[in-house]
Amino acid sequence: MVRSADAVVVGGGVIGVSTLYHLAARGARDVVLLERDTLGSGSTAAAAGGFRAQFSDEVNIRLALRCIDAYQRFQAEFDIDIGFRQTGYLFLLRAEEEPHFRTALRLQQSMGVPARIVPVDEALRHVPGTSPDGLSAATYCPIDGLATPHAVVQGYAAAARRLGARIVQHEAAREILVRDGRVVGVRSAQGEIATPLVVLASGVWSPELARTAGIDLPVTAERRFVHYVASDGGLPERTPLTIDFATGLYFHREGAGLIVGGPWATPEELAPVAVQRLPFLADLGVANTWSGLYEMSPDHNALVGRCDEPAGLLYATGFSGHGFQQAPGIGEYLADLALDREPELDLSALSLRRFTDQLSRPELHVV
Ligand SMILES: Cc1cc2nc3c(=O)[nH]c(=O)nc-3n(C[C@H](O)[C@H](O)[C@H](O)COP(=O)(O)OP(=O)(O)OC[C@H]3O[C@@H](n4cnc5c(N)ncnc54)[C@H](O)[C@@H]3O)c2cc1C
Structure with missing residues (x-):
């Protein structure tokens, strides 16, 4: 002892x-x-293992650049595969969200982050099958991604x-x-x-x-839920971690299937929001759901x-x-x-x- x-x-x-x-x-x-x-x-x-440089606060952007670099070197330094993959993050935006994302983007770019605004049709080429309903633009950053x-x-x-x-x-x-x-x-x-x-x-x-x-x-603790869909629904291997910012819905590829997450506790609560953005989900079932706590400040x-x-x-x-x-x-x-x-x-x-x-x-x- x-x-x-x-x-x-x-x-x-x-x-x-x-x-x-x-x-x-x-x-x-x-x-x-x-x-x-x-x-x-x-x-x-x-x-989920997501990492991104797309923050609005300068401290978080500086920290993100250092941490992405550390995760990139992790396997060589610690001799363990952490599943590091820079698939990018894609924020899907409504018109009213664009101004503050554009402000944040200018700050990110001034700090060397290769994030950019992309038109909806280009954004949806990353995530085929996604509905453009209500969207006015997206932001995409190729150095963002996922690890385990x-x-x-x-x-x-x-x-x-x-x-x-x-x-x-x-x-x-x-x-x-x-x-x-x-x-x-x-x-x-x-x-x-x-x-x-x-x-x-x-x-x-x-x-x-x-x-x-x-x-x-x-x-304070806030519970968040993660739903696993056993099929990829046609989304490619290198699908960015995609966030429908207005609803808080996010999704990304995980193994042979998909992770769909947000504040919805059950597949029934998730379905209306998720199917509106990803219509193909209507034909796919949730195989597994789990949850964890966000530590909110x-x-x-x-x-x-x-x-x-x-x-x-x-x-x-x-x-x-x-x-x-x-x-x-x-x-x-x-x-x-x-x-x-x-x-x-x-x-x-x-x-x-x-x-x-x-x-x-x-x-x-x-x-
Ligand atoms: C669904 C979900 C998805 C998320 N996705 C992402 C993501 O994609 N990217 C991202 O960056 N973050 C994500 N997060 C947030 C991230 O998981 C947390 O911010 C992070 O794991 C916090 O790590 P931690 O070590 O501070 O806390 P924890 O992982 O909670 O570790 C704290 C540890 O302290 C132990 N402990 C508690 N009390 C005591 C005690 N008295 N004595 C000894 N041990 C104690 C606990 O058992 C626990 O193991 C997500 C969170 C959730 C819930």
Whole structure:
């Protein structure tokens, strides 16, 4: 049983394992990750695996470029196939949505993102069989795409272990121990671990643990549903991850079939919206449905940073549907903060301080 550590990461989702790996890769030796269940069993298990540079917030675009690069190099670096495929993302738009997408596009292009606006007929050539009803244009970005979250979790975890980090599964943290304004340990069901550093990466469950250290994390859970259709309906292998922005419907190829997702819990609720956009779905049945939790923050941007008090407490949650794709950069950033290194990527705008300083920064492209 672990009794002390230089740092404890709480939560073994994609954010926790990325952080653990980046701590170990920066030379931190005595680092431990506590996962109450099994690695990747939280929101990460439900993630579609999409990544994109098509955000409206400049911080998210910078972070996306770094993370896409990291996922592109992942197989060579960690010797594991993460199913990395740059099929692009296609946002299908109504006229009223175009102005803010055009504004975001200008920002993306100014930062080197090859996203562009495309006319409806060109957009639909990527997704044959899709109805053009109500659409005025689309945005497409060829560097966006998909990877496999489970493989990323395994890749980071194995690499962290090789560097000497310890991963303890089936052990839940119950309390963050604080003395004189500093973190001094974590209490779990199995006892206490003395540590001066805790990284809270417990997904949607982070607020309850943060409260034990007197920190209020404004994160709420929102359930999202994923439906698997066993046929591809004629959509090509390299179908972009396509989002009907007004309804929140999204779809992409998955193996021999299709994933169709959004806020609809049952095939019956999904059908009217999905069949309107993808008429061929009327003849295909949903083979399987599952769900997971989005960790929503008030402005739909991640909450990532270091507490002033208690000192030694770091947090990363509130990813509002884009935590999988941000994991490489967030892990790097947290490891730098934890080890008092100058972060290469400045993500200070994502700290909790933005709410007390009235600097909330809404991300508009939430899927
Ligand atoms: C249906 C769906 C589709 C999605 N699609 C995408 C997508 O395409 N692209 C994208 O970027 N994001 C997507 N997301 C969002 C993404 O899944 C999350 O933002 C991301 O997985 C968050 O990772 P995490 O490590 O912070 O949280 P989690 O994966 O939830 O991990 C937190 C872990 O902490 C553990 N834990 C909790 N409390 C404790 C405790 N007290 N002690 C120890 N361990 C604890 C949990 O068991 C869990 O394993 C999707 C989410 C859903 C639900």
